[in-house]
Amino acid sequence: MNIKKLIEKISDNWAAKIICFALAIFIYIFHQVALLDKKTFSVPLKVESEGLLTPSSQIPPYVKVSVRTKSDSISAVSSAGIKAYLYLEEYTEPGIYSVPVSLKLSSDLMLVEPLEISVKPEILRVELDEKIQKYIPVEPSVSGEVEKGYKISAMEVVPSTVKVVGPSRIVNKMKRVYTAKVNVKGAATGFMQEVSLDDVNHLVKPLPESAFKVTVVVEPEQGEMKFENVMPSIVNLNPLFLVENTVPAVTxxxxxxxxxLDKIKPDDVSVCIDCISVEAPGVYELPVVYSVQPPLSVTEKSLETVSVTVIEASVMQEETEAEEDGSSEAEAEGEGVKEMEDAAAELHEERR
Known part of the structure; x- marks a missing residue:
């Protein structure tokens, strides 16, 4: 009888009692959750793709992981105890797949009670392609300008090729990869520097990943300087002779x-006519000698030889004296004529 009454009491108004029971459970759970503290971390996402396929679409490098536990345990929770993975080995055909993000917790974190953990995003849409490898050339990359007057004449990278592994769609389009920038600012001599590769598509992995040796050859630039209307000097002429004509200027x-060239001085360059072969008066075709200080050289000449008229110095002296005598006689004659004119003028005045 007592059991029957108990059942009747329990079943009496049963709908309201069930609702109250559910509310009590909800309030208890809500209370327990409210007592938990929360921490959120950005955790690196590691892609495991050791099979025949590899990702050919962008994959976020990090995922957001949220952890909830009691306040006295939350301080011991850190991102170091959480690893996030994307496992792709099970896929064997190229295509687009929805891949769940897997979490791996450290043994210390597994002992924390209670523990609620979630990850965002939970599933990633990943395009998978056939994994291939290819050897492609490595080319050096430089920044800055070498010293004024110098140039980079050659560059070499060792090793000159690198093996890249990645999705066929991307690897097949790759023609070359570049090293990180080599600074050549102000360089006036060659040098060697070890550098890594410049940023490559993160879906492609270069092998080896060790440093590359870049050798830069720096040499002076070649240039020219023009000299115009330079009068050659006469050298090696016997003192008994003189050059009668005026020699032309040269360029x-x-x-x-x-x-x-930037430091050239007037004394570093000279032009002369060598008269060493002149042994008697006459007309000679003599060489024009251009002299420059090494390592300079004459690249263009307006004249190779000039025509020179050589006379005896005594003849030149006699001609000069004769010209002076003739000039004196002419002056004397002029003075006599003037005196005669003056006398005639005076006589004319007296007769008047």
């Missing part, structure tokens, strides 16, 4: 490295 171009 020539000097070639060399730009740093040397």
């Amino acid at each position: 020539f171009t000097v070639g060399g490295t730009v740093p040397v």
Whole structure:
């Protein structure tokens, strides 16, 4: 009888009692959750793709992981105890797949009670492609400008090729990869520097990932300087002779490295007519000698030889004296004529 009454009491108004029971459970759970503290971390996402396929679409490098536990335990929770993975080994055909993000907790974190953990995003849409490898050339990359008057004449990278592994759609389009920037600012001599590769598509992995040796060859630039209307000097002429005619001016171009040309002095360049072969008066075709200080050289000349009329110095002296005597006689005659004119003028005045 007592059991029957108990059942009747329980079943009496049963709908309201069930609702109250559900509310009590909800309030208890809500209370328990409210007592938990929360921490959120950005955790690196590691892609496991050791199979025949590899991702050919962008995959976020991090995922957001949220952890809830009691306040006295939350301080011991850190991102170091949480690992996030994307496992792709089970997929064997190229295509687009929805892949869940897997979490792995450290043993210390597994002992925390209670523990609520969630990850966002939970599932990633990943495009998978056939994994291939290919050897492609490595080319050096530089920044800055070498010293004025110098140039980069050659560059070499060792090793000159690198193996890249990645999705066929991307790897097949790759023609070359570049090293990180080599700074050549102000360089006036060659040098060697170890650098890594410049940023490659993160879906492609270069092998090896060690440093590459870049050798830069820096040399002076070649240039030219033009000299115009330069009067050659007469050298090696016997003192008994003189050059009667006026020799023409010459124009020539000097070639060399730009740093040397920038420092050229007047004494570094000379032009002369060598009369060493003159043994008697006459007309000679003599060489024009262009002299420059090494390492400069004459690249262009307006004249190779000039025509020179050589006479005896005594003849030139006699001619000069005769010209002076003739000039004196002419002056004397002029003075006599003037005196005669003056006398005639005076006589004319007296007769008047």
